[in-house]
Amino acid sequence: MSIIFFPLRHNRRLPDWICYHMNYLNQIMVVSNMDFKARLYELRENANMKQTELAGMVSLKSGAISKYEKGAVQPGMDTIIRFAEIFKVSVDYLLGVSSIPNPYTVEQFSPQETDIILRFRQLSRENQIRIDERINTMLDQAQKA
DSSP, X not given: OEEEOOOOOOOTTSOHHHHHHHHHHTOEEEOOHHHHHHHHHHHHHHTTOOHHHHHHHTTOOHHHHHHHHHTSSOOOHHHHHHXXXXXXOOHHHHHTSOSOSOTTSGGXXXXXXXXXXXXXXXXXXXXXXXXXXXXXXXXXXXXXX
């Protein structure tokens, strides 16, 4: 698997967290066909789903699913996201970047972490940005120490 990264230059008008996430989204992943096609096939089979059923759920022809599973064609990001939603896995798992199907399930967090996340979601967007920036500052300071 290769990851080609084109960093976004820091824009002083954008908060750090936006630049960070835009950099992440600007990563162009040339994922091994084997990883994606195998994961898609495995997830579909484990769900006892036929190609035609999956195709209907993402508004595609069943032949498209067959091509994805054979590695003949790579789906667009919208389709990959839809697959991840259908199978309740992360996009990273679907692409073969991670071995954890869904790192964001409640089982993955301690009760304290879950509470922090729930409280964070109740904040305004502006305050969420402030918290994110503060966490980044604290992590930077910890790395320098």
